[in-house]
Amino acid sequence: MIIDCHGHYTTAPQQLQDYRDAQIAHFEDPSKPAPELKHISDDEIRESIEKNQLRALKERGCDMTIFSPKASAMAHHIGDEAVSKTWTRINNDLIKRVTDLFPDNFFGVCQLPQSVGVPVKNSVEELERCVNELGMVGCNLNPDPSGGHWNGPPLTDKAWYPFFEKLVELDVPAMIHVSGSCNPNFHHTGAHYINGDTTAFMQFLEGDLFSDFPDLRLIIPHGGGAVPYHWGRYRGLADMMKKPALSEHIMKNVYFDTCVYHQPGIDLLFEVIDVENILFASEMFGAVKGIDPTTGHYFDDTKRYVEALDIPAADKQKVYEGNTRRVFPRLDEALKARGL
Amino acid sequence: MIIDCHGHYTTAPQQLQDYRDAQIAHFEDPSKPAPELKHISDDEIRESIEKNQLRALKERGCDMTIFSPKASAMAHHIGDEAVSKTWTRINNDLIKRVTDLFPDNFFGVCQLPQSVGVPVKNSVEELERCVNELGMVGCNLNPDPSGGHWNGPPLTDKAWYPFFEKLVELDVPAMIHVSGSCNPNFHHTGAHYINGDTTAFMQFLEGDLFSDFPDLRLIIPHGGGAVPYHWGRYRGLADMMKKPALSEHIMKNVYFDTCVYHQPGIDLLFEVIDVENILFASEMFGAVKGIDPTTGHYFDDTKRYVEALDIPAADKQKVYEGNTRRVFPRLDEALKARGL
Numbered sequence: 002m003i004i005d006c007h008g009h010y011t012t013a014p015q016q017l018q019d020y021r022d023a024q025i026a027h028f029e030d031p032s033k034p035a036p037e038l039k040h041i042s043d044d045e046i047r048e049s050i051e052k053n054q055l056r057a058l059k060e061r062g063c064d065m066t067i068f069s070p071k072a073s074a075m076a077h078h079i080g081d082e083a084v085s086k087t088w089t090r091i092n093n094d095l096i097k098r099v100t101d102l103f104p105d106n107f108f109g110v111c112q113l114p115q116s117v118g119v120p121v122k123n124s125v126e127e128l129e130r131c132v133n134e135l136g137m138v139g140c141n142l143n144p145d146p147s148g149g150h151w152n153g154p155p156l157t158d159k160a161w162y163p164f165f166e167k168l169v170e171l172d173v174p175a176m177i178h179v180s181g182s183c184n185p186n187f188h189h190t191g192a193h194y195i196n197g198d199t200t201a202f203m204q205f206l207e208g209d210l211f212s213d214f215p216d217l218r219l220i221i222p223h224g225g226g227a228v229p230y231h232w233g234r235y236r237g238l239a240d241m242m243k244k245p246a247l248s249e250h251i252m253k254n255v256y257f258d259t260c261v262y263h264q265p266g267i268d269l270l271f272e273v274i275d276v277e278n279i280l281f282a283s284e285m286f287g288a289v290k291g292i293d294p295t296t297g298h299y300f301d302d303t304k305r306y307v308e309a310l311d312i313p314a315a316d317k318q319k320v321y322e323g324n325t326r327r328v329f330p331r332l333d334e335a336l337k338a339r340g341l
Numbered sequence: 342m343i344i345d346c347h348g349h350y351t352t353a354p355q356q357l358q359d360y361r362d363a364q365i366a367h368f369e370d371p372s373k374p375a376p377e378l379k380h381i382s383d384d385e386i387r388e389s390i391e392k393n394q395l396r397a398l399k400e401r402g403c404d405m406t407i408f409s410p411k412a413s414a415m416a417h418h419i420g421d422e423a424v425s426k427t428w429t430r431i432n433n434d435l436i437k438r439v440t441d442l443f444p445d446n447f448f449g450v451c452q453l454p455q456s457v458g459v460p461v462k463n464s465v466e467e468l469e470r471c472v473n474e475l476g477m478v479g480c481n482l483n484p485d486p487s488g489g490h491w492n493g494p495p496l497t498d499k500a501w502y503p504f505f506e507k508l509v510e511l512d513v514p515a516m517i518h519v520s521g522s523c524n525p526n527f528h529h530t531g532a533h534y535i536n537g538d539t540t541a542f543m544q545f546l547e548g549d550l551f552s553d554f555p556d557l558r559l560i561i562p563h564g565g566g567a568v569p570y571h572w573g574r575y576r577g578l579a580d581m582m583k584k585p586a587l588s589e590h591i592m593k594n595v596y597f598d599t600c601v602y603h604q605p606g607i608d609l610l611f612e613v614i615d616v617e618n619i620l621f622a623s624e625m626f627g628a629v630k631g632i633d634p635t636t637g638h639y640f641d642d643t644k645r646y647v648e649a650l651d652i653p654a655a656d657k658q659k660v661y662e663g664n665t666r667r668v669f670p671r672l673d674e675a676l677k678a679r680g681l
Contacts, residue, residue: 144526149491151526186484186491191543191578195567196536203531223574227535227567233603234563237629237640238531263573269609289577300577 002341003304003321005058006329007176007222007258007282008066008107010096012053014045017095021074024088028080038091046098055106057285061304066285067329069110069141070096073189075180078148082116082123089114089127097135108332109137110176115146117153122163132171138331140168142175142219144201149184149193156201157208165214174218174256174328177201190288198226202251206239211254218254218328220280224270225257232273248275256328258282259303259320262289267306276316280325281307342681343644343661345398346669347516347562347598347622348406348447350436352393354385357435361414364428368420378431386438395446397625401644406625407669409450409481410436413529415520418488422456422463429454429467437475448672449477450516455486457493462503472511478671480508482515482559484541489524489533496541497548505554514558514596514668517541530628538566542595546579546587551594558594558668560620564610565597572613588615596668598622599643599660602629607646616656620665621647 016039023036058066070092077085089112096109111131113124121142131137142164145151154160156177168175179197180189187193198221211217221228228235236247244250258280261267270279282303289300298305307317326333356379363376398406410432417425429452436449451471453464461482471477482504485491494500496517508515519537520529527533538561551557561568568575576587584590598620601607610619622643629640638645647657666673 151489151491151524153526155526184491186493186495186540186544188543188547188578191546191575192536192540195539195571195574196532199535199539199567200526200532203528204526206531207528224570227539227570230564230567230570230606230609231535231601233601233606233633233640234535234629235531237602237631237633238528240631240634241629261571261573262577263613265609265612266570266573269570269605272605273603289574289581291577291580293573293577294580300573 002065003063003281004325005063005066005283005285006220006280006325007260008054008068008285009071009287010068010099011071011286012049013071013095014041014049016041017091020091021088024084025079028084041095043098043102046095047102050099050103050107054285055103058106061302063304065106065108067110067138067325067332068096068099068107070112072141072178072287073181075112075141075143076148077115077143077146077180078117078183080116082114082119085116086114086127093127093131093135093137096137100136108335109135110139110141111135111137113140113142115143117147121161125164125167128164128167128171132173132331136335138329138335139173140175141178143180144177144197145179148180149182149187155204155208157204157210162213165217169214169216172330174220176220176222178222194223194288195226198223199228202226202228202235202255205251205255206235206244206247207242211251214254218256220256220258220328222258222260222282222284224259224261224266225274229257229270229273252278256280256324259307260284260287260301261303261306262300263293264306264309267303267310271310271312276312276319277324279320280328281321342405343403344621344665345403345406345623345625346560346620346665347600348394348408348625349411349627350408350439351411351626352389353411353435354381354389356381357431360431361428364424365419368424381435383438383442386435386442390439390443390447394625395443398446401642403644405446405448407450407478407665407672408436408439408447410452412481412518412627413521415452415481415483416488417455417483417486417520418457418523420456422454422459425456426454426467433467433471433475433477436477440476448675449475450479450481451475451477453480453482455483457487461501464504465507468504468507468511472513472671476675478669478675479513480515481518483520484517484537485519488520489522489527495544495548497544497550502553505557509554509556512670514560516560516562518562534563534628535566538563539568542566542568542575542591545591545595546575546584547582551591554594558596560596560598560668562598562600562622562624564599564601564606565614569597569610569613592618596620596664599647600624600627600641601643601646602640603633604646604649607643607650611650611652616652616659617664619660620668621661
């Protein structure tokens with residue numbers, strides 16, 4: 002079985018974006034009409050998935066995707082907490098409809114109603130709703146709700162602890178995933194995403210989060226940002242900062258996905274990172290949608306890169322399935338209930 | 342000849358830091374004594390270099406270092422423009438003394454008197470002084486003088502143009518190098534440096550800077566941040582954004598150094614980046630000062646990694662010398678004048 006642990010609903014019907022546009026317009030000028038989500042039919046959802054993610058999933062020989070709302074559209078820096086809450090619920094409810102329509106191919110991961118200056122513990126309620134009522138298996142946690150201004154506390158700050166406690170209690174992982182950037186210095190998918198990944202890892206290195214939360218599981222997407230490429234730097238920094246080895250200090254709790262869009266990058270990832278810490282993913286459809294002229298294949302068809310690795314089949318199976326079922330126990334449980 | 346294009350004077354005599362401490366104290370509370378730089382003797386400078394950078398340079402079989410003030414200590418976010426100017430001149434004058442004492446082994450690159458909210462064109466005067474009067478061959482340009490708040494304009498903004506014009510006129514390159522971080526989200530050498538590199542590259546990708554400055558040469562240090570690891574992502578983003586291929590759009594003007602502290606990272610760098618765009622460097626002594634327990638050698642002894650590459654000797658020579666002389670024509674000229 003091949004599970005893609007990182008896919009986004011970037012192809013939702015137009016009514017979703019129309020709602021968001023109206024919501025923002027109303028927030029900025031309350032004299033404008035209150036936003037209203039126009040009905041989205043099951044057929045519209047089916048079409049948006051069948052023609053896109055499900056088609057590509059099948060073409061590429063994968064079985065299922067752990068699916069979440071479009072990451073750049075979470076935009077926790079827009080509006081206020083109430084705006085974020087409403088927008089988040091709508092997105093999560095839509096993911097639930099996708100997973101109900103395609104139960105064999107999609108499992109849900111939720112967005113959170115984070116908002117600038119609002120304690121992340123206020124996101125616990127929506128996490129519980131999504132996990133306990135909507136059957137979701139994890140969440141995307143934004144380490145920078147400001148959208149590129151990074152004016153909140155680092156992930157190792159006690160302010161995040163109530164949320165981490167809930168993740169452990171519910172036994173679900175979080176993917177550390179920034180959203181859109183409102184800072185003109187940072188292109189979202191080309192700088193902010195990758196910087197967010199690198200930043201989160203270094204925060205874990207500086208801190209001691211996993212001593213406090215030995216059962217917490219966090220995924221750093223996009224192949225761990227810059228971290229595997231600079232693995233020597235991080236090993237050396239841990240040494241200079243008198244921290245335990247990275248294998249002990251961080252890598253019992255942190256996983257990198259395979260959203261790296263060329264063979265040499267995937268080769269490096271598997272060369273330096275223990276196979277137990279790698280989860281298969283494509284980010285489909287995410288940052289890069291085109292075809293690589295040097296290969297003739299889609300940049301984000303990351304299965305091709307993994308297939309090309311000269312590693313044992315058992316290791317590939319860990320990356321495709323085993324590790325992901327271990328990191329997402331609620332997914333594992335659901336699959337087992339189906340005899341899978 | 343082996344030239345290390347990226348070294349910092351991180352071992353300056355204590356008087357320098359004492360001055361800085363007093364300068365900051367006086368800025369914060371003008372009733373405190375005005376700062377005064379205590380005399381630093383030639384012998385003190387000799388000792389600080391001979392025991393450290395020069396020793397390691399010789400032990401590692403290198404010939405010279407392009408040398409600049411300690412990057413994290415530039416700290417353009419501290420004080421105001423006057424504070425930055427004074428601090429910068431003191432640091433640059435000290436580099437000049439190093440290069441006068443060790444003319445065979447050190448060439449100077451200057452720090453700039455950038456300051457938050459101050460136009461970078463105000464740094465032109467110090468650049469001219471350092472190049473024309475102190476014989477320096479380049480500069481370190483901070484893309485984020487705020488120290489991790491990124492509240493200035495991106496490098497492609499017209500605000501930077503007067504400075505780029507001067508770089509072209511003087512025919513010197515700039516290394517795009519952030520300084521210390523005052524944002525608790527970003528560890529300086531583990532997150533802010535690498536993020537700064539990645540961010541700068543993506544700004545160049547989004548913009549069209551090198552159409553306006555076809556002769557501008559910029560170095561992105563630390564192996565180009567996350568860029569080579571995610572080279573497929575950047576090629577794909579250029580394609581999606583209807584930009585020319587990276588080889589045309591960016592890589593005629595941008596160079597990556599070899600400050601990547603493990604063999605797999607250096608292997609990847611040379612696999613994906615054209616050898617013409619790679620400059621040998623160690624950042625000595627910079628982010629990571631220890632010994633890698635897996636190799637028994639210093640993490641930052643990057644020559645070992647380059648030596649281990651299975652590439653033609655002529656390519657190594659480009660990285661060690663040829664490219665660097667091309668990117669730093671004033672260095673090349675000075676070496677030629679000595680018959681080198």
